[in-house]
Amino acid sequence: MSDIRQQLLQAGLVTPKQAHSAERPERSSSKPRPKPSRSGRGPASPEEAAQAAEVAGAARLDGYRGSKRWYYVSRAGRVPYLSVSDKAAKGLSKGELALVESSQGEAFLVDAQAAGRIDALDPEWIRCWG
Secondary structure: OOOHHHHHHHOOOOOHHHHHHHHOOOOOOOOOOOOOOOOOOOOOOHHHHHHHHHHHHHHOOOOOOOOEEEEOOOOOOOOOEEEEOHHHHHHHHHOOEEEEEOOOOOEEEEEHHHHHHHHHHOHHHEEEEO
């Protein structure tokens, strides 16, 4: 029995070029792609990054831990999760809460008002909002 590429080629569903390119999978870059900022600005200045860290630390919410896993793309391009309560998951889904991540990789939740201020200062903090 031939492989699926050969069968698709014989059935006329792919071109010889497509079948050949499927033999060698494209290599993806090991570097994560930069996340486009919500504000449309470029990278934050060191002062803006420090202010964003201050706002995030002051707005950090406690008591949201639960049994639901909320997956997000980290600054490093990995897909970790944060265990959140049902109420926090609903808040994240509706945009009432935002998941932020520090440059050291610590993730936590903040309210939407704080997320707006953080996004204006340093959009790289925002991992999930709305």
